[in-house]
Every structure is written in structure tokens, then in C-alpha cells.
Amino acid sequence: MASVNIAVHHVTRVEGHGNIVVNARNGVLEECRLEIVETPRFFEAMLRGRPYTQASHITSRICGICAVGHATASLRATENALGIEPSEQTVLLRKLNFHGEIIDSHVLHVYMLVAPDMFGVGSVIPLVKIAPEAVMRALRIKKLAGDLCATIGGRHTHPIAMAVGGFTHFPTAAELKELRARLVEARVDMDETVKLAKTLPWPQFKRETEYVALRKEDEYAFIDGTITTTDGGKYAPADYRKVTNERMVPHSTAKHTAHKRESYMVGALARFNINYDKLHPRAQTAAAELGLQPICTNPYLNTAAQVVEMVHSVEDAIRIIDELLERGIRPEPLPPFPGRGGEGVGACEVPRGTLFHNYQIGDDGKVSGANCIIPTGQNLANIEADMRALVPQILDRPQEEIRQLLEMLVRAYDPCISCSVHFLDVRFV
Amino acid sequence: MREILIVGLGNPLQGDDGVGCRAIEALERCELPPDVEATDGGTPGIGLIHLLEGRRRAILIDAAEMGRPPGAIRRFRPDEVALTGSAGRFSLHRTAVADALALAAALDIPLPEIVFYGVQPGRIGWGEELSPQVAAAIPQLVAMIMAEIGCGRPEAPDAARNSAL
Numbered sequence: 001m002a003s004v005n006i007a008v009h010h011v012t013r014v015e016g017h018g019n020i021v022v023n024a025r026n027g028v029l030e031e032c033r034l035e036i037v038e039t040p041r042f043f044e045a046m047l048r049g050r051p052y053t054q055a056s057h058i059t060s061r062i063c064g065i066c067a068v069g070h071a072t073a074s075l076r077a078t079e080n081a082l083g084i085e086p087s088e089q090t091v092l093l094r095k096l097n098f099h100g101e102i103i104d105s106h107v108l109h110v111y112m113l114v115a116p117d118m119f120g121v122g123s124v125i126p127l128v129k130i131a132p133e134a135v136m137r138a139l140r141i142k143k144l145a146g147d148l149c150a151t152i153g154g155r156h157t158h159p160i161a162m163a164v165g166g167f168t169h170f171p172t173a174a175e176l177k178e179l180r181a182r183l184v185e186a187r188v189d190m191d192e193t194v195k196l197a198k199t200l201p202w203p204q205f206k207r208e209t210e211y212v213a214l215r216k217e218d219e220y221a222f223i224d225g226t227i228t229t230t231d232g233g234k235y236a237p238a239d240y241r242k243v244t245n246e247r248m249v250p251h252s253t254a255k256h257t258a259h260k261r262e263s264y265m266v267g268a269l270a271r272f273n274i275n276y277d278k279l280h281p282r283a284q285t286a287a288a289e290l291g292l293q294p295i296c297t298n299p300y301l302n303t304a305a306q307v308v309e310m311v312h313s314v315e316d317a318i319r320i321i322d323e324l325l326e327r328g329i330r331p332e333p334l335p336p337f338p339g340r341g342g343e344g345v346g347a348c349e350v351p352r353g354t355l356f357h358n359y360q361i362g363d364d365g366k367v368s369g370a371n372c373i374i375p376t377g378q379n380l381a382n383i384e385a386d387m388r389a390l391v392p393q394i395l396d397r398p399q400e401e402i403r404q405l406l407e408m409l410v411r412a413y414d415p416c417i418s419c420s421v422h423f424l425d426v427r428f429v
Numbered sequence: 430m431r432e433i434l435i436v437g438l439g440n441p442l443q444g445d446d447g448v449g450c451r452a453i454e455a456l457e458r459c460e461l462p463p464d465v466e467a468t469d470g471g472t473p474g475i476g477l478i479h480l481l482e483g484r485r486r487a488i489l490i491d492a493a494e495m496g497r498p499p500g501a502i503r504r505f506r507p508d509e510v511a512l513t514g515s516a517g518r519f520s521l522h523r524t525a526v527a528d529a530l531a532l533a534a535a536l537d538i539p540l541p542e543i544v545f546y547g548v549q550p551g552r553i554g555w556g557e558e559l560s561p562q563v564a565a566a567i568p569q570l571v572a573m574i575m576a577e578i579g580c581g582r583p584e585a586p587d588a589a590r591n592s593a594l
Binding site: 046058061062063064065067104108112123124125128129132135136139142143146147155156157158 | 440441442468469470471472473474475476478479480528531532535536538555556557
């Protein structure tokens with residue numbers, strides 16, 4: 001019977017540092033865990049005492065990849081706490097900005113982090129020799145996504161124009177038209193991306209899983225919605241703790257979450273499984289090309305679901321720009337502080353899954369308490385559950401291949417471990 | 430697009446890692462020539478390529494582990510250092526900068542002439558405060574960069590002393 005002993009320190013090509021530990025003796029799995037090596041930091045403490053207008057700017061700096069996602073969840077939490085309703089134009093601009101970040105993050109993951117595994121090379125640098133046109137395409141898509149975010153958010157990487165109740169900077173019609181033309185051109189690159197994804201040798205593995213995502217009846221949800229699970233739960237964002245049920249585990253400084261099972265999954269595959277019917281027809285066609293249909297229980301295909309979402313985001317961004325151009329962009333003033341505080345939750349589907357921000361704001365307009373639950377934190381328990389199911393199925397393979405499949409599994413979740421260091425729940429008294 | 434770009438890199442929530450962003454804040458208060466743009470680049474990852482593309486010169490300000498006392502400033506060019514973090518005497522802790530430059534080189538993407546201003550961090554970890562030595566280095570850093578773009582006096586004597594530590 002096979003015995004394996006695998007310890008991968010600092011899994012490469014994930015954001016941050018994580019270790020995989022797997023030990024099996026005589027065909028029996030004895031140890032199987034994903035360790036988060038960074039110690040918890042109390043990020044929330046940074047918000048305490050700060051004016052509500054600063055919260056989104058501070059939290060958008062948590063992560064260079066999810067800056068728009070953190071800012072948007074933060075703004076929604078603040079607006080819900082203060083009873084501020086963003087205008088239709090604000091909602092449209094935020095959705096457009098969000099699509100930019102979804103495309104930006106997914107293209108990086110698909111091409112730079114996952115594709116090298118599939119081509120059997122160590123990183124994107126040697127991939128340049130094998131498939132230079134694919135890497136150039138990835139950079140082209142990334143540039144478009146970055147320019148989209150900069151046009152709406154006011155700056156590359158960090159969206160300074162996003163504010164509570166609105167924007168402080170507005171794109172011109174000419175800028176929107178230029179973006180629209182580039183998005184239409186990008187359809188060719190999307191088609192090529194689907195073609196590439198179709199040729200990649202996705203590992204075969206299935207495990208029944210509970211999937212969790214926000215859902216809206218009128219669109220594929222990225223901002224707001226009802227927390228929905230494939231095991232039958234529906235919750236308002238304010239009740240997020242009924243889904244996340246955070247708990248400490250001995251081997252990780254990050255908390256684990258569980259709903260109806262020992263774990264659940266968030267991210268592109270969860271959204272695809274729950275909201276397939278809301279995808280743009282072109283995205284549904286892309287899914288069919290990739291042989292992807294709900295409910296898909298192969299976590300490796302989270303990356304394929306990201307390809308489908310990129311197609312959707314390009315199409316929906318074009319639609320939103322058309323709507324904005326038709327309405328005409330009008331500068332709108334920001335709403336004043338309503339004079340009293342409150343508590344609010346903001347929920348968004350950021351590239352890696354559902355993100356929650358929860359703030360208490362005092363009558364002085366200062367943040368008095370804050371909690372943040374990030375997608376990677378919610379996926380940790382599920383990655384381990386996948387590893388426990390996968391390892392016995394592949395124990396007869398060479399150790400190097402087992403290690404590779406485990407690393408690819410962790411990467412498929414696109415984990416942002418550098419974020420998961422600061423999502424402990426802190427209550428300020 | 431302005432010909433010369435000054436980019437501050439780093440995460441301002443991670444202590445001294447944010448020195449680049451804080452230097453940009455200080456530079457934004459200075460009078461910059463019309464062909465110079467200063468931007469807080471944050472943690473752009475591979476996106477750094479797109480920030481740099483099309484410029485003639487770029488000045489990158491970042492926290493750099495150089496085995497020196499906290500706050501020490503050193504000017505260097507990419508080819509003077511190993512940016513990978515293990516092999517060379519210098520290492521930029523955020524390897525994404527190295528990845529971005531390596532990828533641009535592999536793809537023959539023309540990049541501007543690049544100069545780094547590395548600042549030795551004292552403390553990296555969640556928190557917005559710079560350590561006192563790094564905060565104290567910012568005026569010198571700004572003076573050196575203003576000299577780099579042809580404004581103000583050449584390198585201030587105390588800055589030169591600090592960089593030679």
C-alpha cells in the first residue's frame with residue numbers, strides 16, 4: 001500500500017503564503033491540511049474611530065487585486081448603516097467598475113497562474129516561449145480591464161473616485177465610447193480564451209459540495225443580492241453569520257466556515273452553479289463549449305467558470321456602457337451625513353467569492369465596529385475537504401504527481417491568502 | 430501621457446511597506462515639471478507593465494530589504510540588483526515587481542529607463558504607521574527624487590550620508 005509524505009511550503013502562484021501537508025501510511029490518510037502561516041492581524045482595528053467616508057479608501061488597500069470589490073462591499077455596508085440609497089447612475093457605474101475587476105483578476109488567474117500548470121511549465125515566463133500569443137492576449141485583456149477600472153474608479157489599482165453614495169469623478173461619453181469599442185474588439189480575445197481553456201487538460205475529480213453565492217432575480221449578481229446555497233438556504237446579507245458560522249481550527253490562524261455541511265465553496269464555480277440562468281447568452285455558449293453545466297462539482301473547473309464569467313463581464317460591460325451613454329452621464333453631488341449612525345452589511349461577489357463587510361457607525365459619523373469575511377477564508381475548509389477526498393483516489397500515483405495535483409487544487413480556488421490573515425471577528429467595546 | 434513617471438509602490442496598510450505611497454503624497458505637494466507625473470501605484474502586480482509602458486523614464490519608489498539600517502535610501506538600476514529575493518544582496522520583498530519586469534523582458538515589451546529608490550523598512554505588518562526612521566527618511570527621499578528629475582539642489586549632503594550607510 002502506498003505511503004506518501006508531502007509538505008509543500010509556500011505554494012507558488014497563489015497570492016500570499018500557504019502550506020500543504022499530506023501524510024498517508026499504508027494507503028490510509030493520516031494528515032491532510034492547508035496551513036495558513038501568517039499570524040492573524042486585526043485589520044478591523046484600523047477602521048475604528050475613522051470617519052465613515054474613509055472606510056472604503058482604507059479597505060480598498062487590503063488587496064491590489066480586489067480593490068474595487070473591497071471598496072464596493074465597504075460602501076454598501078456604510079450606505080446600509082446610514083440609510084443612503086445610491087442613484088441609478090451610481091449603481092451602473094459601480095457594476096461597470098466591478099466587471100473591470102472581475103476580468104482583470106480572472107485573466108491573471110487563468111493565464112498567469114493556472115495555464116503554466118496545464119502546459120507543464122513552472123511559471124508564465126517559460127510559457128512565453130511555448131505560447132507567446134496567449135501571454136500577449138492575457139496582457140491585452142488585462143490592460144483593457146485596468147483601463148476600464150481607471151476610467152471609472154479614477155486610478156489604476158485603487159478606485160479613489162468611489163465614495164459613499166456616489167462618485168467624485170465621472171467618465172466622459174468619449175471615454176465610455178472608446179472603452180466600448182475596445183470591449184467589442186475583446187470578443188475575439190474572449191473566443192480565443194475559451195478555445196484555449198477547451199484544450200487544457202483539466203484534472204478529473206468530483207465531490208458533492210454545498211455552493212454559496214449571492215443571487216438576484218434580474219441579473220447575474222456581483223453587488224448585493226440574496227445569499228443562496230445549493231443546499232437550500234436563502235438569507236439576507238444582514239444574516240451572513242447564519243451562513244458563515246466562523247470557528248477556530250487548531251492548525252490555522254484563519255477561521256473556518258460551514259453552513260449545512262462541514263464546509264462550503266464560494267467563487268466563480270459557486271456563482272456559475274447558482275446563477276447559470278442569469279449569464280449572458282454568449283457566456284452560456286462558452287460554458288457549453290467547455291462542457292460546463294450546473295451543478296458542476298469538479299473544483300478544478302473553478303478556473304473554467306472564471307473563463308465563462310469573463311465572457312459575461314465583457315458583454316454586460318458593453319450593455320451597461322450603452323445604457324450610460326443613452327442616459328447621459330451627469331455629475332451628482334454626494335449625499336450628506338444623515339446625522340445618525342447605525343449598523344449595515346455590504347455583500348459582493350468579488351473575483352474569489354462572497355465578501356462581507358459589516359460596520360457599526362456612531363452618531364458622530366465614525367466607525368465604532370467592523371467585521372470582514374473574505375472569500376478565501378470561507379473556502380479554506382472546503383479545500384481541505386477536497387484534499388481529503390482526492391488523496392485516497394490518487395495515492396497509487398507517483399508522489400510528485402500527487403503533489404502537483406494538490407497544488408493545482410489549491411490554485412484552482414485562486415486563494416488570496418495574504419487577505420485571509422485579517423478576517424478575525426473583532427468587536428469593539 | 431507624461432514622459433517621466435514616478436511610481437510609489439507598496440501597501441500603505443502594511444507599515445513601512447507603504448513608504449513608496451507616502452513619498453508620492455509628499456511629492457504631490459511639490460511643484461513637479463510638466464513632463465513628470467507622480468502616482469501611487471499601490472500593489473499593481475503584473476499591471477506594473479501597463480503603468481510603465483509608453484514612458485521615457487520611470488522612477489520606482491519601494492521598500493527594499495537591503496540589509497541596512499531602517500530608513501536607509503539607495504538608488505539603483507534593475508540590472509544592478511537581483512530582484513528575486515534570495516540570490517542577490519538586494520531583494521525587493523514584493524516579487525511581483527520582479528515578475529512584471531521579467532515578463533516584460535520575455536515578451537520584448539519596451540519599458541522605460543528605470544531607476545529604483547529603495548528604502549530599507551524597519552517594520553512590515555498591518556498598521557498604517559511608518560517606523561520613525563523610515564518616516565524621517567521621507568524628506569531626504571523627496572529631495573533625492575527632485576534632484577533626479579532635475580529640480581532643486583543635487584542630492585542633499587545628509588541624504589548622501591544616509592545612502593552611504
